[in-house]
Amino acid sequence: MTPPNLFRLYASLCLLWLATPVQAQTLQESFDLHVPMPPTPVAIDGQTRLFYELHLSNFSRQSLDPVRVEVLDAASGTLLATFEGDALERQLDRSGLQWKATAGAPIEPGRRGIVFFELALPPGTAMPAALMHRIDYRAAADEGDASRVEGARVAVEREPAMTLGPPLRGGPWIAIHDPAWERGHRRVLYAIDGKARTPGRFAVDWVKLDAQGRKSARAGDSVAQAYSHGEDVLAVADATVASVRDGLPERRRLSERSDHALATGGGNTVVLDLGGGRFAHYGHLRPGSTRVLAGQRVRRGQKIAEVGFTGSASNPQLHFNLADAASALGSEGLPFAIDRFRSLGRYMRIGDVGSVPWVPRGDGEPTRERELPAGNSVVMFGD
Template sequence: MSVPACWNAASPAALLLPGLLLAGAAVAGPGNSFDLLVPEPPTAVRIEGRTVLGYELRLTNYAAHALDPVRIEVLAGDDVLASYQGEALETRIDRSGQQRDVKAGAPIEPGRHGVAFIDIGIGGGIVPAALVHRIAFVGADATGTLQEQVIEGGPAGVETDIGAPLSPPLHGGPWAAVSDTRWMRGHRRVGYALDGRLRTPGRYAVDWVKLDADGRRQPDDGELASDAYGHGEDVLAVAEGTVVKLQDGIAERRRLDERLDRDRARREGSGNTVVLDLGDGRFAHYAHLRPGSITIVEGQRVARGMKIAEVGFSGSASAPQLHFAITDGAEEHASEGRPFHFDAFELRGIYADPARAGRDAWGDPGAAAGPRTDEMPARGAVVRFPPGPG
């Protein structure tokens, strides 16, 4: 049996259970319950020597009464790869289906759905061909009595092709990969229903923030955006490609403590951006760039490692940072997020809570520390990329 893990390599993993039904649990009868759907196939990616599968499981309630999920198990054949219940489940399920906070343990009402955000580490190097899901929930039986019931469904084939390794989007470091499945409005958990289809563009998106040796984003007396260590750093093309979209001219905030009002945040969103078509069905998205720093034009071919812009503080960024994502389309919010891997980086540390990046020193990544090749950094990882020229 393999070991469950979440992308935050140092944070608590999925709760390990033996995979047995609770005593007295009843198998769901013929009545309506959840429709289980995996909208996008899990795709295998390497993180710190492990294979990780990240995907969403949608639970739509077709019963005439509310249903309360209490356990989700992920199965590969007879093996239980991961099991989530209690706190481990609550940190990974959106019970509203709309990225809105609801009370932990709140049931899913008739006609509504919830979404479970699953990240599983697979041990042994063997990637399962397919997954299925076992859901325990509390609902009314045929007599109207509330009891725990169990269903299985949500089959999903596993994909292994994530494309050729990319070169890093930045030089040097250390850079922290700021993202977390647990954040209600983090990239990982936000879907967009555009053009008649719900997508998750930020499934693998990262906000890269440069730190000093003490884990700070700027000196203690730093007050300006230009004081941030990452501000003005070169942004690089991760592969040969074509510029298919860019936005420039959005002013950035001068002070680090300046916040946007809701209307401006909605209008300016990603700030100054560049999108590269990598030519293999993948598109690289760069956001929050420094105004006036974009060095390319639409239609231009760019070389791998070429400078294309600089890190900035435009749009709704919480600090000077580089938002980076790979998706399957040129319009980020109307595309699906895709995994990626870098050809080389050095793992320096890890934040169990990525929200602490820039505030606290990072933790020890253990045996995974040092040079890594053909991998994607974990959420909360602190890495150093190869240095730039000179």
């Protein structure tokens, strides 16, 4: 082709390009997706679950409403779980404050929503090496279909939960924990020393019951009559005592106002250094009952204190959790399993505890090994 013909062809292509309407790319601001701690496998009642949180931060100038959350195997793209409607609301804190969240309310500009997962994989599904997340959401100005964002790829923690001895003797004891509770341990973050953490990710409050599900032999307001009060608290492993606090007074009546201060809300405490960056935290201990000192070596099963009613406890109870530091609030909660316990049943509604018996298991009272007791389940320690 001669140069003039080449020029005419080039000119024609330019005119065609100018005449062709340009499709403007639609941009939509989305949530910033973030998983602060790796999903951690925990065995509960014969099933492995992945505990973790997905943070949905809204940096846009309009409210964003998450309507559907999907969890996928990051390698294969296989859909592992879907949460929407009531199932999503049970696990989503929309307030960004872990307090008084309104179901269905959009997440406002500058706020953060958090999805609290205790993800049970479909039967026969191999543990994925990493997860990916897909969020369908609507912006305030949207009138049509929801927008979608995919991200927050995160590797699954491969190290198993640490197996511990029981922190108490006998029973029955109810293991109180539930991700759906506002201000429950699972839902509370503390920003200490410049970093937000969830120390109570796997925390359990233990309350002793009788066969009728009562917390005390007699109705009334007396702390001393509670079955839990004064029960032996045990070292869960061979360890070194990291810290002890035993100077806070105990309330005598259940109706007395509790202490919710950050520094003393845990009441009298003992922290054990188990080694390997793991620390066992015991809270709400009875004044004067502590039998150990900082720096002392203890053996698994050794009595270290007694159950009390100090700090922010709602009943005489033992608070127990495992974390990655000795600081009660400046630490991340770590998973743990108890080497052996008998599972008696559970409560479907936490408000029934103390007034009616628990719901017995349909398969008897099996002995569970190397598991975390299910939320609001009732267990016995020892043979």
